[in-house]
Amino acid sequence: QVQLVESGGGLVQAGGSLRLSCAASGRTSDTLAIGWFRQGPERTPEFVAVVGWTGATTFYEDFVKGRFTISRDRAKNTVYLEMDNLKPGDTAVYYCAADPLEINIKALAAAYRGQGTQVTVSS
DSSP states (O other), X not given: OXXXXXXXXXXXXXXXXXXXXXXXXXXXXXXXXXXXXEEOTTOOOEEEEEEOTTSOOEEEOGGGTTTEEEEEETTTTEEEEEEOSOOGGGOEEEEEEEESOHHHHHTTOOSEEOOOEEEEEEO
């Protein structure tokens, strides 16, 4: 079994920054792709970003390109999502997700997910 624990959410003004963390644990967690998806109020879930298990490959949804950066610290088995120039439309619960395949994370079909962390961006 794999456990994912998110942290780092909070309230920030538009234009500000936050860094989310996803700590992974479990027997095979260091060989999984890990990413983020979000669900805003009265909206369907949407993929945000993913990093491969080595940390060498990343992929972003268009609406966060140039503003969000995903990275992976393999020694700590933790994935980070640095979010800059935040907008009110980024307000959502952000979930960490893990899967052997990056495509499953992009498709919102990851095998594992965390409990989520709230991000609120005020205008």
